Amino acid sequence: MSDISGTVKVSIVGEFMVQRYEEDREPSFYEAPLACPVCESDIGLTLVARRRDSSVECPNGHTWQDPSIAAAKVRRLVFLSWTGQAVADPSSVAYTNTVPALDEDAARADLPAGWTEPGEDDVYRNVEIGSSVYFDHGLLTMALMYARRLAMMSLPVDGGLWQRLQPQMGGSAIDAHMAIVLTALAMYEVSVRSGNHDVGEAALAQVEAMLRPENAAGLRALFPVAYPPKQFVPELRAADVQRLAHADSDTFERWRRAAADITTIALDTTVERTAAYAGRLGQRGLLVAKDPYRQQHDDDLTWYLN
Numbered sequence: 001m002s003d004i005s006g007t008v009k010v011s012i013v014g015e016f017m018v019q020r021y022e023e024d025r026e027p028s029f030y031e032a033p034l035a036c037p038v039c040e041s042d043i044g045l046t047l048v049a050r051r052r053d054s055s056v057e058c059p060n061g062h063t064w065q066d067p068s069i070a071a072a073k074v075r076r077l078v079f080l081s082w083t084g085q086a087v088a089d090p091s092s093v094a095y096t097n098t099v100p101a102l103d104e105d106a107a108r109a110d111l112p113a114g115w116t117e118p119g120e121d122d123v124y125r126n127v128e129i130g131s132s133v134y135f136d137h138g139l140l141t142m143a144l145m146y147a148r149r150l151a152m153m154s155l156p157v158d159g160g161l162w163q164r165l166q167p168q169m170g171g172s173a174i175d176a177h178m179a180i181v182l183t184a185l186a187m188y189e190v191s192v193r194s195g196n197h198d199v200g201e202a203a204l205a206q207v208e209a210m211l212r213p214e215n216a217a218g219l220r221a222l223f224p225v226a227y228p229p230k231q232f233v234p235e236l237r238a239a240d241v242q243r244l245a246h247a248d249s250d251t252f253e254r255w256r257r258a259a260a261d262i263t264t265i266a267l268d269t270t271v272e273r274t275a276a277y278a279g280r281l282g283q284r285g286l287l288v289a290k291d292p293y294r295q296q297h298d299d300d301l302t303w304y305l306n
């Protein structure tokens with residue numbers, strides 16, 4: 001059986017500053033070099049991520065867990081080293097986008113031959129005229145932005161997902177891309193069915209349910225069309241329409257499973273991170289892709305199409 005732990009190691013040159021918190025200290029939040037709790041070495045440290053766990057190794061052979069070194073942080077650091085980017089500020093690592101780039105033509109799909117315009121009611125219900133009026137973008141386009149943000153959050157958390165979707169680990173950039181597309185299609189379908197045209201407010205638990213195997217064929221057959229002023233415009237890439245139409249069942253199942261994992265991990269992470277806010281939100285697992293924290297990523301509504 002092949003190793004699916006997604007294990008990576010990164011050697012730190014010099015000190016590695018981490019955030020600390022002490023209630024009785026002024027200020028309570030401060031930065032300090034990461035150091036071995038046994039021998040106090042703060043130089044020559046190695047960070048390790050394996051599955052969803054992480055550890056730190058000092059040059060004298062001590063190993064420990066540090067709450068400020070999450071597996072996702074280690075994998076983001078490794079990603080930065082793959083892409084030759086220097087880590088100027090360790091606190092900025094949390095914003096590193098590790099979704100692999102897929103170098104291909106991003107042309108918009110054409111309307112299929114024989115496609116007929118939906119009736120007025122269907123336009124309003126399925127063609128998201130509401131959101132396009134406000135945002136000049138269709139529902140799926142918005143969902144693609146949020147789905148990519150979820151992938152940014154989830155991908156480095158889990159070693160198995162990391163290994164399957166990172167080309168540097170033997171994974172597939174196409175699988176990573178299609179997992180985001182399927183996640184977006186699931187968000188789209190949840191929004192259409194609920195009549196909530198703010199796709200960013202779709203509950204992650206519903207998106208997760210939509211990605212179950214029994215809904216896969218329905219998601220695969222979706223062809224979202226936006227309605228900017230005076231014309232109908234397909235929202236999917238031509239290349240994705242081709243892939244969705246022709247992928248064999250094993251390949252499609254791989255994409256579905258990766259999409260489900262992205263959503264589940266985001267849900268787990270979200271519930272942990274926002275437990276303190278749960279009472280205020282009134283509902284666990286609201287899609288916090290709208291979270292301002294993730295708005296700072298360099299993504300937008302234009303990444304998907306030419």
Ligand SMILES: [Zn+2]
Nearest residue numbers: 036039058062
């Ligand atoms: Zn030590």
